[in-house]
Amino acid sequence: KRMDDVTFAVTHEAxxxxxxxxxxxxxxxxxxxxxxxPLEEVxxxxxxxxxxxxxxxxxxxxxxLVTDFxxxxxxxxxxxxxxxQALLFADAASEExxxxxxxxxxxxxxxxxxxxxxxxxxxxxxxxxxYFGVKxxxxxxxxxxxxxxxxxxxxxxxxxxxxxLK
Numbered sequence: 001k002r003m004d005d006v007t008f009a010v011t012h013e014a015x016x017x018x019x020x021x022x023x024x025x026x027x028x029x030x031x032x033x034x035x036x037x038p039l040e041e042v043x044x045x046x047x048x049x050x051x052x053x054x055x056x057x058x059x060x061x062x063x064x065l066v067t068d069f070x071x072x073x074x075x076x077x078x079x080x081x082x083x084x085q086a087l088l089f090a091d092a093a094s095e096e097x098x099x100x101x102x103x104x105x106x107x108x109x110x111x112x113x114x115x116x117x118x119x120x121x122x123x124x125x126x127x128x129x130x131y132f133g134v135k136x137x138x139x140x141x142x143x144x145x146x147x148x149x150x151x152x153x154x155x156x157x158x159x160x161x162x163x164x165l166k
Contacts, residue, residue, distance in 0.1 A: 006058055027054065029061050056081045060116075065108050066101065069120040069128060077118055083147050084115045089129060090140035092121045100140035 011017065012024065022028060027044035042061050044054065059080050067073050069087070077085060088104050090097035101119055108117040122129050122139050132143055 006062060029058065060113050063116065065112065066105050066117045066119050069118050069125055077116055078147070080116055082113060082116045085118055085145040085147075086115050087118045087120050087128075087132070087143045087145060088140060089120045089122050089132070089134045089138075089143070091123060091136075092119070093123075096140055104142075 017023060017026075020028070027049075029042045029044070030039055044057055049057075059076070060082060063073070063076060063080070066088075067077060069077070086104070086108075088100055090100045092098070092101070104117050104119065108115070111117070120128055122134065122136060134141060134143075
């Protein structure tokens, strides 16, 4: 099975393994989501796995914790083995949008592999905003998407009202 956007390497050299702090048989993904961002190391924690299990792990872990929606990420998001997506629609430049993204980042880690967290910039993703019926005045807002068979039924998360938050 091919993943053209993922580079793989294998080593059996003891010096390389020692320098990397790894042992023979370890599967490690090194990823950098932005040019200026840190190099992140993720270790596959199963002693043995099938090709399908390893492929699923790579497809989940290659995405950032919160993935920016774009033409380049659409296929990775919606063909992922994860069948639930939380789409946060917000203006990335606004204080509300920045705060909402930070909140999504802080709660997403325990759900990795079960829910893909996606940030949708509302000013540049008009087609997606229109598809979900999102109005600028309603942002930031979150839609939960479940695609059990590839279709896109959607449920808008309403959250607590401003009265409930007081």
